[in-house]
Amino acid sequence: MIELRSLTKRYGSFTAVDSIDLTVPDGELFGFLGPNGAGKTTTLRMIAGILQPSSGTIHLAGIDLSQDPMAAKAKLGFIPDRPFIYEKLTGAEFLRFVAGLYGQDGSVIEHRGRELMALFDLEEWADELVESYSHGMRQKLIISSAFIHRPEVIVVDEPMVGLDPKAARILKDLFREYVRRGHTIMMSTHTLEVAETLCDRIAIIQQGKIRATGTIDDLRKEATGGGGLEEIFLKLTGERAARDAMEVLDA
């Protein structure tokens, strides 16, 4: 479970995340949507313990992140949007290293690492340096590393970027199966189709504040007008995308 209470992040006079309250229960895949610069990544990086909140609290699996960060982080797997990893480690070594950060090693981890790499078609690359991996392969390796220590909560920032259709499909199945087993996933994405088909609930964030939360049906009611998630998103965030595009092309 993830619980955010009055979560706020300020950079000087600019408020990136403005007093967010949110609860993602066990067994739920929660989508986090919003325009660029709305505060999605900042929120997720605060949950991952990378950024310090200016105020408010974060609980992961019932543990207060600020009170007991090590115990809280032990329950977490984080997948960032940019796949920066150690270039001079092999894929297998990287997974071993990540497991080691969570105090896990041995044959179980070796086996799990191989299984995860095989799932994403990386088994032939397991003993090759990460510097020879493509963007998508690195993303797959990071996704594998988030699962290596069997976390209770996974926080994902833009999971589909760089993935081929097969890997994207595998990831969707993996996420669904993972939450079915009672774990929690919080995911930000710009791919509305993914959010619509995958997420149990969705929050739309804009200018650091949550504009709406709920299932697709809830959001549809709130946007008063129905339609797909794209229409709902545009209505709630006040985007004038289509008109703007035409104006720019005509200019």
Add this chain to the structure above:
Amino acid sequence: MSAFLGDVSLLHLLSPKILTARAKPLGERENRAGRLILFTLIGGIFWLFVFGLLYRLLKYFRGIPEIGALLAGKLLGLMLVSLFGILILSNIVTALSSFFLAKDLDLLVAAPVDWLRLYGAKLLETAVNSSWMVVLVATPVLTAYGISYEGGLLYPIIAIGAMIPFLFIPAAIGSAVTLLLVNIFPARRTRDILSVIAVLAAAGVLLIFRLVRPERLARPEGFRSLVEFISVLRTPTSPLMPSEWAAQGIMSWLREDPEILPFYLLWSTAAAIVVFGALLHRWLYTSGFSKSQESGERWVRQGAIGKLVGRMLTPWGVMRRELVLKEMRLFFRDTTQWSQLILLTVLVVVYVFNIKFLPLRGEGITFFLRNVIPFVNLVLAGFVLASIAARFIFPGISLEGRTLWLLRSSPLEMRQLLWAKFWVGTLPLLVLALILVFATDVLLEVNSFMMWVSVFTITMMTFAIAGLALGFGALFPKFNTENAAQIPTSFGGLILMMASIALIGTVIVVEARPVFRYAGASLVGTQPSVVELWVGFALSAGICLAATFIPIRIAISRMKKLER
């Protein structure tokens, strides 16, 4: 529209670099004014030091009839030839980044920018990036020459006129060499190969320079006759080198016998090489750039040493073991990192070689000198250790920059990360320090008391220097750098060197008095003051322990607050 194609000006291509340089003169915005003041202060002190030293030397040379000007010219030639060597190497390495690996290349190569302008922009970028340090060093040197030889108002123009082609020749040569290498060697391996070539060449230059024993020039009595000495001075060190032309051009002006030939040679050679480089660029750049985009090294061998270290570290827990193994793997697989060990070995050899040739036997070598030299040796060894720590321990935090998300989101305490980095860096440094001090003390034939003092002091200093390197590494990180070799030369690296020198000086001063009194009393047979000795050692140990723990504590707190 077609008139626009390829018509982008050189200035436009360089504008992002100029704007970036203007926006971030000294890295992060934080404390910019403080950094600027400190940088100016350090720069000013350095300039004054170089200028003062050279000015006094040149004044002395001016007073020697016949050979004074020859000696000054020879000295300038030697300095310029060293700078030329450094420029060639640094241009080769920089050209690889600016012509083939820079992030802006995708944009520039895909845009309708013609080959000549791309070459011009990148050549200028390479020249500026690899020459600024040389310009900083050359400025006080040339100023000292101009003032002590009364070069007059036109002298700066003469000096600049000699230095511009002197800087552009190695830039064009370096870029051309890189272009050829990228086309010959497979893809990104070129960077590794270049690092090794550059380091080997630098090591070779250093060794040759040492083996030639240039100090002989300062001792004419070593030559069979004055005629032989003068003939050595008159012979150009390297007549075909641009450094010799630049030295000749500048010295001829200072001797009030200006020659045009050196300037003609410099400018025509620079122009010819730039034209040749441009043609080579037109011919080979597209294929070279394409090759450089291929992926890096794929396979690695699982080393037996890694497995052994892994087993040895098992009792310390999984997390510590994996952290140490990761540090070792990253270091030994990064050619730009481990190749510096070659240079280091050469430095150590040169250092021991210097100690071996110290004239410590014969008359005039008193008890005092015999005991002073080991202390001087400690200072120098400490300085060598500080340079090594700046190369290998200081960049540790910066190199974690892009992967900090992983460490920060895991249940790893920053304390564990920093101590793992500390031990991985300190233990090899300690082994080296002990070998260095032991070997040189044996060569110096010191007594067992001084040997123990040396071993104790260098051990404590090694911990302190490593602590400082880690602390300053966390306080002045360079998270966005692509080349680890550039981190030690950053502002933080400079501050680290200053702090290390201050530490070494303090420790030596604190120990010197009790040690001399103890050794002196032993020599004349009186009762030495053991209490004073212990107080001295305890104080120096206290300083070193403080310099070890306080920076690491600061680093831990800084890393905890870091948001990346």
